[in-house]
Amino acid sequence: MALIVQKYGGTSVATPEKVIEAARQILAARADGHEVVAVVSAMGGTTDRLLQLASSVSDQPDPAQLDALLTTGEAVSAALLSMALNRQGAASRSFSGAEAGIRTDDRHGRATIQQVDPRRLKEDLCRGAIPVVAGFQGEAGAGGPCTTLGRGGSDTTGVALAAALGADHCEIVTDVAGVYTADPRKVAGARRHTALLYEEMAELAVSGAKVLAADSVDYARTHGVDLKVRANHTARGPETWVGYRRRAAAMAMPGDSWTPAGLDEIPAIAGVATRTGLVRCVLRRITADHAVRILRGLAEREIEVELRRYGNLGTEDASDVAITLPAESVEEARTLLAEADGETRLGEVHWTSNLARLSVVGLGIGLLPGSPPRLLDALRSVGAARTDLLVTSNRLSVLTGESGLTEATQSVHDAFVHEPATPRIDTTPLWAADRRQLSAGVPALAAAD
Structure with a gap:
């Protein structure tokens, strides 16, 4: 039995129907014998609406009060998903970032996670309950004011909890079926990767790819958390793994996915x-x-x-x-x-x-x-x-x-990006497994735009 952190993005909980579907997928993972901690973003469009509300009453809202306002979006999603799980027969309750033990610095709007105390989540897991955590938020030290992690912060919340809980991996559930060589909604012929290294994903993130937040990839790399990116409409469809090695994909679909070349060949194009x-x-x-x-x-x-x-x-x-x-x-x-x-x-x-x-x-x-x-x-x-x-x-x-x-x-x-190589469905790492064998690092994320 594995412990899995599943992070559901805004498009994955955008409507009551999608919230119910997310609950169904969580319970399916439970039926497979896994423990699950869920992390949620605000329902699609909520954060933008809250920012518009703030600007309608103040042209320069106080950063602390703006954080207090913005955190309500994720709190709504967490409460709704917990209700949906309870309705389907599971014990569940929602947690704010602070209640989940996420401690940050005091930079409102762009806080950095400094510590995670997962004891309350572990207590719920031991009781057989499913914790649902509001992403994108924490508190500035124990008992301090609420803070937000910036755009994409729910990804970082999911990764940080996976690291603190010692989870098998963190699933990023979004509206695309993995990481592609380009946005498949805009570029014809975009190919889904079966697996990527942290270094490749970090470069894609800082270059503008929106499937994963750059800070979350950096946190995953630092703490050794394997990531799985999959679509929100099914838990068993295609996916992309991100980690220190090219972990075998559970499902590769000819014509849709590819495994890039090895170090002894022409360097692979991540995207x-x-x-x-x-x-x-x-x-x-x-x-x-x-x-x-x-x-x-x-x-x-x-x-x-x-x-x-x-x-x-x-x-x-x-x-x-x-x-x-x-x-x-x-x-x-x-x-x-x-x-x-x-x-x-x-x-x-x-x-x-x-x-x-x-x-x-x-x-x-x-x-x-x-x-x-x-x-x-x-x-x-x-x-x-x-x-x-x-x-x-x-x-x-x-x-x-x-x-x-x-x-x-x-x-x-x-x-x-040329014709994809034939996907390799074995467990042999295709690239080097540790940092010493990687010849080029990635610039510090804090210095990149």
Whole structure:
């Protein structure tokens, strides 16, 4: 008998019917002899509606009160799922993040889990009950105010509880049947992976793939929690495993899934991912000291940025800085620049909006000389804008326009993802099982956008 943590996303509990189906799947796992702890997100669209409510009464809501408001979304889902389980004959009760023992730091809106005390969950499990935990939340120390973990925080809740409970694995139940080489709803020919390494999944997550939150993958990798991603309409359909080794998939469907190549072959392509809503800011001819002050100010305000270029233009004190940041952070960045301009006159400042970052992810892809030209050729073939090419060991990224992004993504996917290999349904690890054998790590998630 295994202990499994099942995390149900917002689309999986979006309606009463889906809540009842989630309860049925939990009970099916129980019937197979497993213990289950469920974690839930807010019902689809709830968080956005709560944010709109907050903005209707305050243009700058207090962060602590905003967290108090937002946590109610997951609390509703947890209570409803517990009711559905009780109605179907199982003993169950709901827990807030604090009641489940999740302790965080005190950063409202973007808290980090620092400790998990699962004793109350274990007590319920020993009584044969099914705990249902509200995701996305915790408390700032024992007895402190409620906090939220940021977008995708319910994934991190599920992984953290799996680690604390010593669960066999954590299931991420969502609206797609696993992790694909691209969003299968937008890209023709996208292939489902039977298994991925943490490093591959982490790169996909920070590149914009929404199937798993980046922080949850980092937590899983740090604590050795195996992840299984599956669809919410069935508990026994196709799936993708994520872990230190390529764990055998329980079900591989020819023509739908593939197992990437091994280390002795051409590096596998984990996928093509995009992130929209980006803005590029170019600061021309500013002093090095001034550039450092601006970058430090952005970091102190925790504005998410990626430094694209920093270079001297030929004179000792004139430099050129180009950064990208999310559109929602632009006004705060403009305020910072205005303050900096009062101290030392800024040079030229150029803003470009409606940008997207398109990335190709694969372990070792940046080490292949032909990869960057292939990416640029694929974009050029459809007339897509392209600038700020970034090459790392495991990722190629380029800025392009949001207009035409779908066509550009399809072209790049066609260029890098070919016919799938025959899925291998055995238990032999296909790649190295420990960190020492992985030649390239992933940049710190906190520093990536």
